Amino acid sequence: MTDLWVLYEHRGDTMEEATLGLVNEARRLLAQRGGDGRVTVVALGEDLEAGLQDLGTFGVDRVLYLESPDLGIYQGELYASLLSGLIKKHGPDYFLACHGPDNGDLCARLGATLESAVVTRALDLAWGEDGSWRAVRAVNNGYLFERLRLIRAQPLIASFLPAVLTPPQTGSDTQAPIVRVDYESLAPVTACELLEVIEADPGELDITEADIVVAVGRGVGQGDTFGVVHDLAQAIGGSLAATRPVVDRDLLPYERQIGQTGKTVAPKLIINCGISGANEYTAGMEKSQLVIALNTDPQARIFRFTDLGVLGDLHQVLPLLTQRLQELDPERG
Ligand SMILES: Cc1cc2nc3c(=O)[nH]c(=O)nc-3n(C[C@H](O)[C@H](O)[C@H](O)COP(=O)(O)OP(=O)(O)OC[C@H]3O[C@@H](n4cnc5c(N)ncnc54)[C@H](O)[C@@H]3O)c2cc1C
Structure with missing residues (x-):
């Protein structure tokens, strides 16, 4: 069964619309692979639970979430360590995120740790006739586009440009199971410690x-x-x-x-x-x-x-x- 993971986008305890755009994209990819599978939303942060309740109504089959005060702010090393541990444990086929500075960094780290294909700034993914994934991504500030064949993609890691994501039109009344993952059990490995966050002008x-x-x-x-x-x-x-x-x-x-x-x-x-x-x-x-x-x-x-x-x-x-x-x-x- 195909398992597509979508990274939950949020600002504080509020879900960002990009999450639903990614869910829509995941369902489209699932349909291309014959429809047999599930869409899992993975959430990392603090005080997330309230915002996760309605995801089932938008086509999400399952929610996994990790909560800790350590996850209130993006830290590349920590996030990548936790997520790669979770990915190794569950073995999803896809990991999709919405492209931005944090997620571009996160996907690159995941690709290196898992030795798998990464497509950042993705515009399109499609199943090729030769039985491999094809991707289109923007480079050179959008003046050029690259077409890629993804040779080793387990899981396929992609961060989509927000502009190509459209949320689903309607919701249903389905509920998705929401599973809290034990933060300590993943024993994140990091080589540096966050000391202070300095607010920008x-x-x-x-x-x-x-x-x-x-x-x-x-x-x-x-x-x-x-x-x-x-x-x-x-x-x-x-x-x-x-x-x-x-x-x-x-x-x-x-x-x-x-x-x-x-x-x-x-x-x-x-x-x-x-x-x-x-x-x-x-x-x-x-x-x-x-x-x-x-x-x-x-x-x-x-x-x-x-x-x-x-x-x-x-x-x-x-x-x-x-x-x-x-x-x-x-x-x-
Ligand atoms: C594949 C592709 C991707 C692209 N991606 C992006 C993108 O991500 N972001 C982006 O911005 N563009 C992007 N573009 C370019 C886009 O098509 C436009 O060319 C660009 O947005 C125009 O920028 P502008 O409004 O600053 O300039 P212009 O279109 O030249 O507009 C300047 C405006 O200023 C007004 N103006 C002039 N003097 C004054 C004044 N003294 N006071 C008040 N108003 C004045 C004029 O009336 C005019 O409306 C992309 C194009 C392509 C082909």
């Missing part, structure tokens, strides 16, 4: 973690024009992000790119400055709660996604907005 925060994101596009212009966006991000306590053209010009590093070939963000507030709203960009931000856009073009596609649209030149509007925010909170800026 909001402006330095990973864009997928930030509550407020200030995103900047090509409309910021050439040369020394970036200051207005930096000032706004600082005044509002936001993390700076960008479209691909801005990253391609080295104005911000790749880890700050939003979109199909960048990261998917879902902050409480995103302010889009000088961004046209191409499909490849909006795919990475359309789940944001409150969307504001500032653009000189009334026809810009980004306005279709906004709760508040401002028609204007960012070099005129942003300094006024920053000044007003600084008046409201003089501590910032």
Whole structure:
């Protein structure tokens, strides 16, 4: 029987939608293999149990979870040691995760420990006519795609780009058994110990973690024009992000790119400055709660996604907005 494992994505005790997208992907793969098998969700963290209760209604057959105060924050060595122990014990055929900095690291570690095929930034997996798995993955910031044949894949380890994951349409009223795995029994082996976690300045925060994101596009212009966006991000306590053209010009590093070939963000507030709203960009931000856009073009596609649209030149509007925010909170800026 095929056993597909899906890594539970969560923020604190709340499940992230990517988990359901992965479950959907797992069911699709299972159907390709003839449908005989089960989908297992594997969860690691703290205070997880409440969030796991409804997974059966989305096509999950079983839930395994590991809880410990040690697992409240991702630690590559510890997570990989626990998961590889669990994988060796149960022998699943697949291990699927949603791609991000932590899971890219985790999958690479698992692949090395288990000596098995790893596909990070995966876009597609399919069963080839020759009886082996084929994968497509994005490389070079999405400018190139690789097609791979997976020779040794027991289990097949893949982290999917969030933009290709779609959650199931409807749920059923099925319940999945939820099994707590004894943390100590896995006897994790680690060579280093976490001493301290230092909180980042909001402006330095990973864009997928930030509550407020200030995103900047090509409309910021050439040369020394970036200051207005930096000032706004600082005044509002936001993390700076960008479209691909801005990253391609080295104005911000790749880890700050939003979109199909960048990261998917879902902050409480995103302010889009000088961004046209191409499909490849909006795919990475359309789940944001409150969307504001500032653009000189009334026809810009980004306005279709906004709760508040401002028609204007960012070099005129942003300094006024920053000044007003600084008046409201003089501590910032
Ligand atoms: C396979 C593939 C993958 C891709 N992946 C991504 C991805 O992950 N992320 C991504 O972002 N893109 C991605 N792209 C590129 C994408 O198609 C767009 O080209 C890109 O998102 C456009 O970026 P932009 O909005 O900054 O620039 P533009 O489309 O050039 O838009 C600039 C906007 O700024 C406005 N503007 C100009 N001056 C001002 C001003 N002074 N004040 C206010 N507004 C102003 C303009 O009206 C315009 O709407 C991908 C493309 C491909 C083919």
